[in-house]
Each structure stands twice: as structure tokens, then as C-alpha cells.
Amino acid sequence: MLKMSDIARHAGVSPTTVSFVLNDGPEGERISEQTRQKVLRAAEELGYRSNHLARAMRTGDTRMLGLLGGRSAEEQVGRMLEGALIAADKEGYTLKLLRLDAIDNSAHQAIRRASELRLMGMIALHLPASILNELHIEAAKYNTPLVVLDAQYEMPDVAQVTSDDVSGIEAGVAHLVALGHSRIAFIGGLTDTLTARKEAFEAAMSRHGLAIETDFIQNSHFRLRETSLAAARALLCRESHLRPTAIFCSGDLIALATLQVAAEVGVRVPHDLSLVGFANLTASEFATPPLTTIEQPFTEMGKVAVETLLGIISSRSNEGSTDGKKSQPFIKRVLPTQLIERASTGRIAR
Structure with missing residues (x-):
């Protein structure tokens, strides 16, 4: 087995110098660049490979992060994972990706698993509010840095990374109003994110001086196609003068279901009905007609979540020992959304 002394002899330096260079610690700053390169060349020539596991056991710096939750088969989750990676x-x-069902939907088990894996911090993605609250408590108890990704509700002492859904909703409403629409309906839902978007829609309509008819807000769900179809039918299966002229859907999949219902009942998009989605999933561009939507920067959100977590870890390291409990500052990173105009919206028919 290759030893430090072997590399030292090959490079013509002391074993201590080799240790300083290869362990990349603060002591290595005293080594000249010429000597450092000599050691690295010798290590490469002899086939040296750094033992990260041994170093992690010695220093506690495993350089491993955890991401808990999220359905990796969903496009938006895949994009956030890509950015995080x-x-x-x-x-x-x-x-390290941790499946919620693999830990029996338990926040305590999640933190225990993080400890077993010696994870330096965790990102929580699309967790139910009850589990997220428990995770927050457990993370504080075990001094585990935590970042919440793509959630629309605030928690004290927890860093959050999300998209600017409020501005996105405002942009969508303003776009429809500019096209002459005032009878605008909304299909939202009962999850925290969909509820927040519904509230943003109501506020945007109010700012534009527009009333929302009593039954023009319907509930659906991101993942449940039948509920989306039912919500769309409730708005479109009625006399033409009672229908909305535009529908703002809180998700692209809901909008795609609404497109299907419109075709079934003979409502032409965008001639009879303008339609806006939210997310800008790949399928929205391939819809008939292509869907106007609000783009969320999923890949960038994943990147920023990791960068924020590493910032917290670094600040704790700079404070010194992590034996005692460290308070985590509240950080909220809100990334901009963007209106993507396609063929599903048009001027109101006169």
C-alpha cells in the first residue's frame, strides 16, 4: 500500500510536507506552489488516490449533503435535482437523495439517517407541512443545517429557496387584462403552494379593479388528473355567456387538462377562451395550442438551495466548534419568474 513516505522519497521532500499538501489543510498554505506541484506530480506518478472516507472520519468533513423528499419522476423535481447536483x-x-417513504415518513428517522450518513446539511423538497415542521424541530435539536426548497410558507430560523409566485401570478393576470379579459377564472387547490397562488390571484384581480365571480375559483391538484378535469368542466360546461373568457391555472398539468375539456365541449382556445398555466414544463410547449405559462427557474432554484446550505455550513465552521447549538439565520432567496407568451392566449372576441 502506498504511504506518505513513498511519495516523500519520490518528491524529495519530508513526509510532513506531503501530508500538508495532500490533506489540503490550513498548514498547506505555508508550502510554496513549486513544492506543492512537485508533491502532486509525485503522487500522480505513483498512483496515489485520496482516501476521502478516512479523512471524513478524522475531520467530520464528509462533504456529503442530503436531499429529502420530491418525486424524482416529476419534471420540475428533476430540474431542481439537476441544479442541486x-x-x-x-x-x-x-x-445523497433520501426517499420519504424509505424512512416511514418520519422526520425523526430522517435526521437519524442524516446522522448515520454523517451528512453536513439537508435540503427539504415538497414535504407535507406536518413533516416539515417536525423536521425543523429535529434539525434544530441535532444542529443539522436545513434549507427548505420550493415551499410557499415561511418558518422561523429556516433558510428557504423558492420562486416568486406572487409576481408570476401578477404577470399572468396583467397579460390577460391587457388582452381585454375581465371574466377571469382560476383553478387552484388546497396544498400550501396552490393556496398561496390563489391568494396572489385574488390580490392581483383586486389591484386591477376586477371582481371574481363566486364560482370562478375552482380547486384541483397538481397530480390528480380527474380533479383537474372536474374543475375545468365546472367552468366550461355551461352556457357561453356564463363562462369565463380566460382561465389562469395554478399548474401546467391543470392547464393541459383544461385544454382537453375545452376541446370536448367545443370551446376554442384562444378564440373563445384564453388559458395560462404555471411552471413551463416541456409539455406546455407541445400542447395544441402551445400554452402560455409562467416559467419557474427550477434548475437555478436547485443550485441556489445547495449554495445557501453550503453558506450556512461555512458560517458555522467559521464560528468554531459545532458541539453547542447554533442558531440558523432566516434566509429567504426568491428567484424571479417569467411570463412565457404562446398561442393559448389572445384578445377577447368582441
Whole structure:
């Protein structure tokens, strides 16, 4: 087995110098660049490979992060994971994905698993509010840095990364109003994110001086196609003068279901009905007609979540020992959304 002394002899330096260079610690700053390169060349020539596990056991710096939750088969989750992996890899960290069902939907088990894996921090993605609250408590108890990704409700002492849904809703409403629409309906839902978007829609309509008819707000769900179809039918299966002229859907999949219902009942998009989605999933561009939607920067959100978590870890490290409880400052990073105009919206028919 290759030893430090072997590399030292090959490079013509002391074993201590080799240790300082290869362990990349603060002591290595005293080594000249010429000597450092000599050691690295010798290590490469002899086939040296750094033992990250041994170093992690010795220093506690495993350079491993955890991401809990999220359905990886969903496009928006996949994009956020991509961004998170890019950011983690850039800084030399590994990202471990933890499935919620694999830990019996338990926040306590999640933190216990994080401890077993010696994770340096965790990102929580799309967790139910009850589990997220428990995770917050457990993370504070075990001094585990935590970042909440893509959630629309605030928690004290927890860093959050999300998209600017309020501005996105405002942009969508303003777009429809500019096209002459005033009878605008909304399909939201009962999850925290969909409820927040519904409230943003109501506020945007109020700012434009527009009333919302009593039954023009319907509830659906991101993942439940039948509830989306039912909500769309409730708005479109009525006499033409009672229908909305535009529908703002709180998610692209809901909008795609609404497009299907419109075709079934003979409502032409955008001639009879303008339609706006939210997310800008790939399918929205391939819809007939292509869907106007609000784009969320999912990949960037994943990147920023990792960068925020690493910032917290670094600040704690700079404070000194992590044996005592460290308070985590409240950080909220809100990334901009963007209106993507396509063919599903048009001027109101006169």
C-alpha cells in the first residue's frame, strides 16, 4: 500500500510536507506552489488516490449533503435535482437523495439517517407541512443545517429557496387584462403552494379593479388528473355567456387538462377562451395550442438551495466548534419568474 513516505522519497521532500499538501489543510498554505506541484506530480506518478472516507472520519468533513423528499419522476423535481447536483459537484460535495417513504415518513428517522450518513446539511423538497415542521424541530435539536426548497410558507430560523409566485401570478393576470379579459377564472387547490397562488390571484384581480365571480375559483391538484378535469368542466360546461373568457391555472398539468375539456365541449382556445398555466414544463410547449405559462427557474432554484446550505455550513465552521447549538439565520432567496407568451392566449372576441 502506498504511504506518505513513498511519495516523500519520490518528491524529495519530508513526509510532513506531503501530508500538508495532500490533506489540503490550513498548514498547506505555508508550502510554496513549486513544492506543492512537485508533491502532486509525485503522487500522480505513483498512483496515489485520496482516501476521502478516512479523512471524513478524522475531520467530520464528509462533504456529503442530503436531499429529502420530491418525486424524482416529476419534471420540475428533476430540474431542481439537476441544479442541486451541479452546484454540489462544483464545490466538491456529494448529494445523497433520501426517499420519504424509505424512512416511514418520519422526520425523526430522517435526521437519524442524516446522522448515520454523517451528512453536513439537508435540503427539504415538497414535504407535507406536518413533516416539515417536525423536521425543523429535529434539525434544530441535532444542529443539522436545513434549507427548505420550493415551499410557499415561511418558518422561523429556516433558510428557504423558492420562486416568486406572487409576481408570476401578477404577470399572468396583467397579460390577460391587457388582452381585454375581465371574466377571469382560476383553478387552484388546497396544498400550501396552490393556496398561496390563489391568494396572489385574488390580490392581483383586486389591484386591477376586477371582481371574481363566486364560482370562478375552482380547486384541483397538481397530480390528480380527474380533479383537474372536474374543475375545468365546472367552468366550461355551461352556457357561453356564463363562462369565463380566460382561465389562469395554478399548474401546467391543470392547464393541459383544461385544454382537453375545452376541446370536448367545443370551446376554442384562444378564440373563445384564453388559458395560462404555471411552471413551463416541456409539455406546455407541445400542447395544441402551445400554452402560455409562467416559467419557474427550477434548475437555478436547485443550485441556489445547495449554495445557501453550503453558506450556512461555512458560517458555522467559521464560528468554531459545532458541539453547542447554533442558531440558523432566516434566509429567504426568491428567484424571479417569467411570463412565457404562446398561442393559448389572445384578445377577447368582441
